[in-house]
Amino acid sequence: MDIEVLDNLISVFKNFSSFGNIVEDSCAYIDMQEKLEKQLEKQLQEVHKNKIFKTSDGRYKTHNPQIIKKTRIELLISLYEYYYHHSPLEKRRIPTIKSLYPKWLETYMILIEQGHRSIGSIRHYKSDYTKFLKGTSLESKDIRKITFQEIKQFYASITAGQEITRKVLNNVKTLINQIFDYARDQSIPVINTHDIRTVDLACKENDNSEKIYSDNERSRIIDTCLKNNGVYSRCIGLMFCLCVRIGEIKALKWSDVDFENKRVYIHRSMVQVRENGLYADKCVDRTKGKKTKCNRYENLSDLAIFFLREQRKETGFCEYVFMSNNHPLLTNMINKKLKIICEMSGVEYLSSHKIRFWAVTAMYNANIPTSNIQYTAGHSNPTTTEHYKRLAKSQPSIDSGIWSNLFG
Numbered sequence: 001m002d003i004e005v006l007d008n009l010i011s012v013f014k015n016f017s018s019f020g021n022i023v024e025d026s027c028a029y030i031d032m033q034e035k036l037e038k039q040l041e042k043q044l045q046e047v048h049k050n051k052i053f054k055t056s057d058g059r060y061k062t063h064n065p066q067i068i069k070k071t072r073i074e075l076l077i078s079l080y081e082y083y084y085h086h087s088p089l090e091k092r093r094i095p096t097i098k099s100l101y102p103k104w105l106e107t108y109m110i111l112i113e114q115g116h117r118s119i120g121s122i123r124h125y126k127s128d129y130t131k132f133l134k135g136t137s138l139e140s141k142d143i144r145k146i147t148f149q150e151i152k153q154f155y156a157s158i159t160a161g162q163e164i165t166r167k168v169l170n171n172v173k174t175l176i177n178q179i180f181d182y183a184r185d186q187s188i189p190v191i192n193t194h195d196i197r198t199v200d201l202a203c204k205e206n207d208n209s210e211k212i213y214s215d216n217e218r219s220r221i222i223d224t225c226l227k228n229n230g231v232y233s234r235c236i237g238l239m240f241c242l243c244v245r246i247g248e249i250k251a252l253k254w255s256d257v258d259f260e261n262k263r264v265y266i267h268r269s270m271v272q273v274r275e276n277g278l279y280a281d282k283c284v285d286r287t288k289g290k291k292t293k294c295n296r297y298e299n300l301s302d303l304a305i306f307f308l309r310e311q312r313k314e315t316g317f318c319e320y321v322f323m324s325n326n327h328p329l330l331t332n333m334i335n336k337k338l339k340i341i342c343e344m345s346g347v348e349y350l351s352s353h354k355i356r357f358w359a360v361t362a363m364y365n366a367n368i369p370t371s372n373i374q375y376t377a378g379h380s381n382p383t384t385t386e387h388y389k390r391l392a393k394s395q396p397s398i399d400s401g402i403w404s405n406l407f408g
Contacts, residue, residue, distance in 0.1 A: 003084055006043060009036055010077055033073055040076040046099070047083045052076075095188050097179055098139045101129060104182040112273060119272040125175050132158050132172050143183055143190055151176065151196050159201045166203040173198065211350060213358040220345040222303070228344070231314065232337035234307045235322045235329060239352065241304035241407045243359035243376050246352045247271060250328050251283045252321045257308060259300075266378060267295035270328060281328060287378050294378040301407045359407070360385070 013036050016029060052062045052075060060075040061068045065082055069075040108125075111117040133139050138146065138154050159169055173193075180193045213221070218240055225237035239249055242264070250270035257264050266287065273282045287294045300308070311321060320328045335352055342349040356377075363373045374385040 006039060006080070009039065010080070013073075037073055037076060040073075040080050044076065044079055044083065048079055094142045095183065095186075096140055096143055097133065097176075100143065100179055100183055100186075100188075101133075104179050107182065108178070124171060125178075128168075128172050128175050133175075143180070144188060146191065148191055148196055151191075151193055152198075155196070155198050156201055159198075159203055162202050162204040164204060169198060169201070169203055211354060211357075212361055213347070213350060213354055215362075217345070217347045218358060220347055221341055224341050224345045225307075228341070229310060231311065231322055231324055232329070232334060233341065234311045235334060236338050236341060236352075236355075238304055238307045239355045240358070241301055241307065242266075242298050243356060243363070243378075244298070245269065245288055245356060245378075246331055246334060248287060248378075250281070250320075250322065250331070250334075253319055254312075254317065254321055257300075257321065259305065259308075262300045262305065263297045264300055264304075265295070265297055281330070283328070291380050294380050296375050296378055298376060299407075304407065 013032055016032060048062070050063045052060055052072065055061050055068070059068050059070055060072045062075065062079065065079075067075055067078050067082070069078060105122070105126075108117060108122060112119050112122060136154070138150065141150075155169065155173070158164060158172065173196075177193050180190050183190045184192075222237055222240055225233040225240075235249060239246075242249075244252075244266060247269040248266050251268040252264070252266075253268070256267070268283055268285055269287050270281045270283050273280060308321070315321070315323055318326075322329050324333075331352075338352055339349045360373060360377050363376065370382065370385055374382055377385060379385045
């Protein structure tokens with residue numbers, strides 16, 4: 001809890017208790033005391049390590065600092081004032097990455113609940129923190145005294161021997177940047193870690209050349225989708241006819257489909273949010289790029305129109321294109337069905353995201369201008385699109401041609 005807020009609560013409590021026996025037995029007073037005790041105990045748990053015990057004469061006592069008070073609440077207030085108002089600055093709680101990390105997590109969870117962040121991101125951050133930061137000297141050092149050189153050395157240590165890929169390094173950098181940004185938001189003077197460059201650090205090559213669906217594999221999967229005319233087969237088949245993320249295909253509505261002009265408008269996404277302690281999908285009016293320039297129209301090949309018309313026969317005029325049991329499809333179920341379809345097609349299973357890899361790679365091999373590819377893929381940053389160039393060179397088997405040849 002914020003120190004200023006806790007100071008105000010203590011002030012109200014002291015004023016309230018000044019009326020003596022008139023209020024001390026009231027429900028309001030007892031409730032206020034219980035709540036204040038909990039807040040003080042929580043605030044003191046990391047700065048005061050000695051036990052509080054009751055003496056033979058009924059008073060409450062603790063050591064280092066040695067304080068004796070008539071009631072437990074009075075002792076807690078005295079301890080709080082000692083550590084946060086009367087003690088030297090060095091004795092107060094030192095802000096560290098370790099102490100700020102859980103508080104940053106709380107603020108990040110609020111952003112998730114508000115729909116500003118994805119729940120998937122928090123899982124990656126927790127994993128990266130445990131793997132790379134937990135237990136390090138950097139985690140426990142006064143964050144105000146951490147230098148640019150120390151952060152750079154930390155990055156050099158986790159990339160030593162090219163143990164991790166550039167993507168993993170960037171994920172760790174993002175985590176550290178966010179914790180330091182949170183510290184700055186709390187008026188804690190820290191360095192701007194965004195300024196630390198790591199282009200000179202060697203990382204493990206992330207060779208994805210064998211992890212993209214080939215043109216032949218795509219054809220076999222589509223044949224299987226056509227033979228197994230179910231909602232998941234049609235959804236997966238359509239994904240191979242477009243360049244979309246799985247959240248975008250799940251959020252696709254019939255109002256976004258223009259049969260007359262043979263195109264579809266991609267401007268929504270299904271994201272996972274936390275509501276009432278539970279995780280659920282929520283449709284938001286934005287794509288992963290979170291910018292209006294990431295909204296785009298994509299052409300519909302004859303094959304794509306076939307999948308959509310078959311789906312229309314089944315669902316009629318409901319809101320979402322792809323639904324099961326009156327609800328939009330679930331990500332894990334799409335991937336499970338894709339795995340089954342791959343097995344039936346004699347194709348090695350790759351996640352649904354690799355369908356999108358195939359699409360971008362196919363456009364590169366077809367010599368479509370990078371600016372057009374960026375628009376079609378919904379990338380807010382051109383460097384993201386450029387990432388696929390190397391992958392495209394490793395997939396020469398993909399047919400080139402106009403859109404209908406690529407996605408038909």
